[in-house]
Amino acid sequence: MSGILTFYFFAFIFGAVVGSFLNVCIYRLPKGESVVFPPSHCLQCGYKIRFYDNIPIVSYLFLRGRCRSCDTSISLQYPVVELLNGLLTLFLFIKFGPTLTFLLLFLFSSALVAITFIDLEHQIIPDVISLPGIVIGFVASFFLPWLGWKNSLIGILLGGGSLLIIAYGYQFLTKKEGMGGGDIKLLAMMGAFLGWRSIPFIIFIASLVGSVVGITLMLAQKKDSKLAIPFGPFLAFAAILYVFYGREIIWWYLSLAGPNPGG
Incomplete structure (x- = not known):
């Protein structure tokens, strides 16, 4: 039983990590910007976000939703997307297990998360x-x-x-x-x-x-x-x-x- 729970835990973490990348896509794709360069940074002061400040969900809670450098408020959308993608990945893994179907539907659902938030904000x-x-x-x-x-x-x-x-x-x-x-x-x-x-x-x-x-x-x-x-x-x-x-x-x-x- 503990082994199964471990797989479930890592499925959620994996989904949340991908959700962190989706946040980059949601912000940059409508602007026509690269999703790779430059690295993640504060949109207000340009502070380069360190790895320990970029842990899905946890870092947002630890920083109380504010930039470490300039104390600017960070949008609640970031942990919401990470949590949503983590839960979707977990539920897909529970339903389909470590299969090609799971991988395909994981890519599909992650794309839908990004599309949803982009369409809500930019209607594209x-x-x-x-x-x-x-x-x-x-x-x-x-x-x-x-x-x-x-x-x-x-x-x-x-x-x-x-x-x-x-x-x-x-x-x-x-x-x-x-x-x-x-x-x-x-x-x-x-x-x-x-x-x-x-x-x-x-x-x-x-x-x-x-x-x-x-x-x-x-x-x-x-x-x-x-x-x-x-x-x-x-x-x-x-x-x-x-x-x-x-x-x-x-x-x-x-x-x-x-x-x-x-x-």
Whole structure:
């Protein structure tokens, strides 16, 4: 039992460390900056962050959320991303174990974490994440029997194509652009990693949750229908939900929608 807990512990730590790198990507990719150079530093005073001040979650708590050099407040986003990615990695490891599936879905979920926070702040989904993601997901499908290259390829076409049709339809009816190309490429990436069967589920859940959140925010802020809400985070949430519980939810829904033996 202790051996299993040790593996779980290191899975969480590994995910949190990668989450620290994701924070760099979240800040720099929208600016077109390198994620490698220069090394991590305080955005206010330029202080080069030492390794002992860059320990995921722990350093933020130890420093009480402030720079060691200039005492400037550090965004809470940093430990949140590290904790979130650590937990996702842990849960993926618990579900799939040390397998190629775990590795593939770890890359996928980490990409979704970065995309979510970038889209929330900048309302963009960087091609530098989604386009390589499509290629990686498709290539990996050749080595995963449960996915398969045909399933992945159809997922790419269905994912990207379905949102493209919706986007053009919305634009034709309203004469306004309601969905960016980033969402289309993101859903194509999801199809590459998860296969075509995931696409209807992801679109339905993302649309449902997005509508509830959007209406709630409009009522709370007293905004009209022009309130801009990024769709990427809802797609990411739905994709993660599919990874962990998609099949169970689909079977549960089908059991409700099926014929009633006593009717």
